[in-house]
Amino acid sequence: MRAPDHPADITRDWVEYMLTDYEDKANTGTTVEVDSFTINNGLKPGDGFAGQLVALDVKAKVTPKSKEATCNKEYHLMVKMMNASPMDREFNRLSGTDIRELKIYQEVMDELNKFQEEHGNNEFQLALPKVYYGKCTQNEFVMVMENLKFEGYDTVATETGLNGDQLKLAVDYLAKLHAVSYAYDKKKSFLEKFPHFKNDLMTKRFFHFATNVGIMNTKTFLKTVSGKENLVKKIEKQESTLVNEYNEEMSDQTSPKVMCLIHGDLWVKNLMFKFGLGEKGEQITKAMHVLDWQRAYWNSSVLDLHFIFYTSTTKEVRDEHLEDLLRQYHSVFTAATNKLGTPVLNWNYEGFKAEYDRLQVFGILRGLIITQLLLSEFGSKFSEKQQSAGTGQKGWFKKIVDKLTVTILVPILTSWWFQPIHSMLITIVFKALGTELVEGKRPAMNKRILGIVEEAEEMGFFDRNKKKA
Secondary structure (H helix, E strand, O other): OOOOOOHHHOOHHHHHHHHHHHHHHHOOOOEEEEEEEEEEEOOOOOOOOOOEEEEEEEEEEEEOOOOOOOEEEEEEEEEEEOOOOHHHHHHHHHHOHHHHHHHHHHHHHHHHHHHHHHHHOOOOOOOOOOEEEEEEOOOOEEEEEEOHHHHOEEOOOOOOOOOHHHHHHHHHHHHHHHHHHHHHHHHHOHHHHOHHHOOOHHHHHHHHHHHHHHHHHHHHHHOOOOOOHHHHHHHHHHHHHHHHHHHHHHHOOOOOOOEEEEOOOOOHHHEEEEEEEOOOOOEEEEEEEEOOOOOOEEEEOHHHHHHHHHHHOOHHHHHHHHHHHHHHHHHHHHHHHHHOOOOOOOOOHHHHHHHHHHOHHHHHHHHHHHHHHHHOHHHHHHHHHHHHOOOOOOOHHHHHHHHHHHHHHHHHHOOHHHHHHHHHHHHHHHHHHHHHHHHOOOHHHHHHHHHHHHHHHHOOOOOHHHHHO
């Protein structure tokens, strides 16, 4: 049965088909008859950029093949569909984001967990939300997962960012993910079995241009901050060097000592936490799930660490916890690779830290642009527009027009000769972020950007010639 394109396409017949498929796999011959179902928006305004997400609550009768023990059952699910924009759908198809996410849930994590159970006595299990159904073809994508909110999980506010306890859970998960995929590759060759994860060219191309804009907006903002005149001069002097170094590092697949499966988009809204009360009645973080694996690909292990630290934390949190978090990561990673029979030679903490420092350019520059996208009014409105675009069905004529438009435009937009125009368009659009920084519309964004550049200044990040000397 065809996957729904939009929330309005979710019908009783499709829900019964999808749930029967799920129950039949556990108990052959089982059927599901839907009594009622409701659909609600699965995202708060501004929560996400990609895809359509709805909450699906179902009441149904489940009947086994014997028909002797029919029972009533409730399902609380999240349904993820393609982005409503035909252009975005085509870009996602070309970059393989949808198929990568589905493979993570249906194949990759099962394979990695079987491997770590066999070689590591199940000490490094990688948890994922339960998936009920998934389908991905050239023109269709849908994935149905459990709704973690009914299990007591929730996200953290983007403006607040992650605290030390939440980061410990995230770092522990990353260390296990990186270690198990690294060990699997050494014994079985990960990319031969899962070639979809070789690279993420579309994201790389976007940030190739967006990084320049991120630096430009940061300079514009710093010129309005008292006492930052010398810092602005340093950035202007090193700007081209930083961008070139960033692009070189993102193209380098030989220098990193540890290559593994990375999440690629691990920011605060792609994590859900289960909260509880401590002994003194204080709120504590008890458990965590990692979501949204569309950007997962094969690269240096430290990129995930830089991404989460510089997109989802404040300078105060990094100042207090960064060193301990890096040591925690290295300890868990090393213990896992040793236990799995693939120790990394000459990979003591100092060697790991040197690799982390070498790729600091990724953390700082990616942090500047992502922070502007996530915490700005512009980013929130863009996200809301993406979400609201999927609320209605389209007629057959509009679908044909969209298909023709995409067929003509996408080859042009992705061609090498269009890249200077692409760069110019990104610059024009993202100048709005610089205006917001100057106007101070989002204090949390300004504080986060200032924290990143102040930290970079403290570590001598903008003194490239001195560092090389």
